[in-house]
Amino acid sequence: MSHISNPMEIYKLLNGSNCKECNEKTCLAFAVAVFKEKKSIHACPYLEKEVIERYGGAIEKPNTVDEYKAEAIEELKQKVSLTDLSDAAKRLGAGFSNNKLTIKIFGKEFSVDTRGNISSEVHINAYMAVPALNYILNGSGKSPNGNWITFRELTGGPPRFAHFQQRCEKPLKRVADTYTDLFKDMLEIFDGKRIVSHIDSDISIILYPLPLFPIMVCYWKPEDGLEPDLHIYFDSTSDDNLDIESIYTFCEGFALMFEKIALRHGVQ
Ligand code: SF4
CATH class of the missing domain: 1.10.15.40 (Electron transport complex subunit B, putative Fe-S cluster)
Incomplete structure (x- = not known):
């Protein structure tokens, strides 16, 4: 040492x-x-x-970093227990019944009750739970406007942009380059919608990590000597509903999930 x-x-x-x-x-x-x-x-x-x-x-x-995330979740749960969840539900247009606020993460139900207890239809890791709780606590409820921008254009994005590329876009691109079913799986597992993008990508998919926080994943296949490319875009209202660290954390967790899925399918 x-x-x-x-x-x-x-x-x-x-x-x-x-x-x-x-x-x-x-x-x-x-x-x-x-x-x-x-x-x-x-x-x-x-x-x-x-x-x-x-x-x-x-x-x-x-x-460990995991311990830090676990501590962050505990802190957020405490904050949730001190928050009026029925008000938060109205602000976010979310469901509220039996003392529980329910939102959808990638189309699957995620609930938190007035004591801060979390329940979910699917396994929720810290990469999902921290941003979801921050969204419930601080999201403004502003609706997406369909104006797509880069991570660097979000409030607080520039200093983290290099890390975002390194930890979110590059790993996802590596998977997309070798794992051709990536986008099919995105559609199926994460309730995505394929769209025709205005930025000429070969594949564009919109996903809803949170109800008012859509992301658009665009992939360009290699062509005529051009390298393949992948970028993640955000609705320009994203930073009204989620802080930049939560946005980063969500995307990092998303990329990690896809690396795991790809490894399970034998992609190196
Ligand atoms: S500012 Fe960022 S890079 Fe620098 S020590 Fe803190 S977390 Fe690490």
């Missing part, structure tokens, strides 16, 4: 994007907080496992 003797040694391990996902204003502030043992090095989701293993124990007690 490597020894850390000053904050700059930690800073050099970080990607310098100042994306704030660790809840610190800058990577440097994060490095200082880690050095002072006020923060765990695991709070930066962009460190390689190997780096965490090498330096994690040298500066603080281990804590």
